[in-house]
Amino acid sequence: MKFLLALSAVLAINTATAEWTCDDCNAVVNTLGAYLSSGESIPNQVDILLAEVCPQVEDVDGCVNGLPAFWTKIANVLWPGYYAPEATWMCAQEGLCGAPATRTITCEECNEGIMATIEQINSEEFVSGIVDALSGDGFCGTVEDPELCATTIAVLIPLALPALAGAFDAEGGAIICNRAIPDTCPALY
Numbered sequence: 001m002k003f004l005l006a007l008s009a010v011l012a013i014n015t016a017t018a019e020w021t022c023d024d025c026n027a028v029v030n031t032l033g034a035y036l037s038s039g040e041s042i043p044n045q046v047d048i049l050l051a052e053v054c055p056q057v058e059d060v061d062g063c064v065n066g067l068p069a070f071w072t073k074i075a076n077v078l079w080p081g082y083y084a085p086e087a088t089w090m091c092a093q094e095g096l097c098g099a100p101a102t103r104t105i106t107c108e109e110c111n112e113g114i115m116a117t118i119e120q121i122n123s124e125e126f127v128s129g130i131v132d133a134l135s136g137d138g139f140c141g142t143v144e145d146p147e148l149c150a151t152t153i154a155v156l157i158p159l160a161l162p163a164l165a166g167a168f169d170a171e172g173g174a175i176i177c178n179r180a181i182p183d184t185c186p187a188l189y
Helices: 002-015 022-036 042-052 060-082 107-121 124-135 146-165 170-180
Strands: none
Touching (some): 022 107, 022 170, 042 060, 042 146, 060 146, 107 124, 107 146, 107 170, 124 146
């Protein structure tokens, strides 16, 4: 749930780029990357994947036994890599990191931004890019059996990202928004 909230914050940034300042974007994106790769979030992600992904694969027992450690490694590479403020798909997009806005971001705008990032990461283009990146030297190339790793990534990522996105809720988004920009969603606390 909190994982998806974090994703939603980033998506809101992308949809409301004219209203956000560069500092707002950097704060939310950095917060999402840090939160999603934290000891607080990864166990929640694993629980979602065990319930939603493992029943869909051929070797359910192997998935249940291996997924927690494997996803922890993936999460520590995936989330900081995706939620990178300097990336063109986040804050470095044209028009976002220009002159500061004259107003503050609302809770709704922040949540819309998070939702936009969730939609983006689940697009065919991003799923394929993530599978390719993780299957290469930077992740699978560092493990004992790179071919098995790449095969697993090719099955796991297209199932995992929508499952995690489905767990998003507005309460989690408000938590992420408030961590990034204090008091953005004050009525929720």
